[in-house]
Amino acid sequence: MNTGKILFYCLFSLFLLLPLAGAEMQAENEAAAAQIQVTDLTIDPLILMPYDTATVTITLSNTGTKSVAISGAEIQSKDVKVLSDDYGKVGAIGAGNSMSFTYTLQAGGVAGIFYPVLSVDFRDANYLRYPFKVTVQENPLEVSVLNKPETWVEGKKENIVIHIGNPRDNAVNGVIITPSKGEHEITPTSYFAGIIQSDNSLDIPFSITPYGDEPVIFTIQYQNGINQHEVSYTLPVITGMKSRKQADTVLSNVQVDVEREFYRVTGDVTNAGLENANAVVITSEDPAIPVFPYKVYAVGALKPDDFASFEVTFDADVNVTKVPLKASFKDDDGNEFSSITQVELGKGKDPKKQQDDEGLSPVIIGVLVIIAAGVMVAVWYSRKQRA
Amino acid sequence: MFNELLTNPRNFFTTISQNEPSLKKPALIVLAMAVIGSISGYMMGELSGKMLSGLMEGIETITAISAAGSTFIGSCIMWLIAAIILFALQKVLQGTGTFKRVMEISGYGMIPLVIATIISVIIGAYYIPQAEITPIRTTDPQEISMAAMSLLEDPALHQYTIISTIISIIFLIWVANLWSIGVESCCGLSAKKALIVGGLPVVIYIAYTLSSLLLFTGGAA
DSSP: OOHHHHHHHHHHHHHHHHHHHHHHHHHHHHHHHTTEEEEEEEEESSEEOTTOEEEEEEEEEEOSSSOEEEEEEEEEOSSSEEOSOOEEEEEEEOTTOEEEEEEEEEOOSSOEEEOOEEEEEETTSOEEEEEOOEEEOOOOOEEEEESOOSSOOTTOOEEEEEEEEOOSSSOEEEEEEEEOOSSSEEESSOEEEEEEOTTOEEEEEEEEEOOSSOOEEEEEEEEETTEEEEEEEEEOOOOSSOOSSSOOEEEEEEEEEEOSSSEEEEEEEEEOSSSOEEEEEEEEOTTSEEOTTOSEEEEEEEOTTOEEEEEEEEEOOTTOOEEEEEEEEEOTTOOEEEEEEEEEOOTTOOHHHHHHHOOOOHHHHHHHHHHHHHHHHHHHHHHHHHO | OHHHHHHOHHHHHHHHHTSOOOOHHHHHHHHHHHHHHHHHHHHHHHHHHHHTTTTSTTHHHHHHHHHHHHHHHHHHHHHHHHHHHHHHHHHHTTOOOOHHHHHHHHHHHTHHHHHHHHHHHHHHHHHGGGOOOOOOOOOOHHHHHHHHHHHHTOHHHHHHHHHHHHHHHHHHHHHHHHHHHHHHHHSOOOHHHHHHHHHHHHHHHHHHHHHHHHHHHTTOO
16 A cells, blocks of 8 residues: 555545544533523612613623633613623633623613513524513602691791602612792702612601792602602692681770770780680771870780780871771791771760860759759858848 | 758857857767768779779779778868867957867858768769779889879869869858858857858868869869
């Protein structure tokens, strides 16, 4: 056998053996790739809202004894949009090592549960396809108001409580409540509440002093992961209506007396409301001119259904027939309220005029004349006897 | 007897001049006048007490009782003073009456004042409650003085003062008449001198009272 033939047979045999060796190598690679497992998967935020962006971090671990080369890794989904690029030619995961892949996803406009698939392409081996759950929930924060006053009184401070509930399956963070900056006085001007856990709620007190009828809009800003959201709550404020519980001063048993140089009005002031009336003060208003000794009568505090007597003195022109009496009081927050009661003076009761006009009545003069005549007769009679 | 004193005083005094002077019945007359007069004193004192009620609790009763007591004692003193003046005048005019006799005449002669006092009490009961009193709530002397002035200027009290003064004057004329008849009958003075003895103190008193009234009312009465 010549050398040429021997070489030919050797090459031919090698050629026949090559496919056998390749097949054995692929089998080994597939066995190695089979040891790649998804050991961790985190989604932040855990529950998305429509159009929210989330980051998904998937950790692959090689639990085998051989390194596994990865040609590429990508997430495939029809319902969730993948914003980040695919991973291509990431290299190999050594035996016992892990590798993390982070993707940015964006939820669609529909709420529901979706299963995007992580597809990992191994070199010289098969694919790894790993579907994972992404939940999209539409539930925003729920806002309501507690302790709202039944009626708003202009200038009277009222305390309300904003109640915020989180009906979602995940916590929201960065919660800030901001009332609208209108014509009202509202404190605090904003409130940072931080995190609200799932199915938890938060009560935030606000005090509002209304000036006008502009509604108060509470804007609640919060974050779901990195996504900013907000809800608002409109609190209607209608002033001008009398509070049903508010203190109410009523003047009764009013008596007008004409003094030498002024009018004196006495009576009772009763708190006909359901709240305390503090610093109750009674005085007369124009056209009356308050004069001493009781220009102003300070009654003090009146509890509901309490009453106290008052006395005011004033001067007024002879033509004045009615004088307004002003009863003012403050509520527990220091807001001042007042009411006007018209008091009739009657005609021709001018103090000075009355004083000047009054003289001895004809009856009295007549009696005096009769007495004088009687005495004169008695004196004349006694003198006459002597004569 | 008192009827005779009022209707026929000359006969009454002639009769008593024949007896020893006795002060029992004149004292009863003065006592009656003092007791009745103290009623109006009580009412006025109570009114003043109302003005001061803001300064002390129960001051109304104190001032009322004080005023009533003062009026009572004042009436008794008035009898004594009148007797002294009458005695002095009749002595000056050479009268023969003893002091006891003159005091007796003075006491009997004051019987019209009992009637005057009764009328004054009735009128006071009508007018005094009408007075408007502003209680004083300060110890400032100026304010107390102003309040006292306002009390005097009260329309009701003003009228009461005028009426009671007029009544007093009317009945004092009657008193002067009785005194002059008594002095004439008991002290041996002529009618003219007796009229001077009985009339002069009353005229002086009336003049003083009228001048005070005019000063008080500013001539508006």
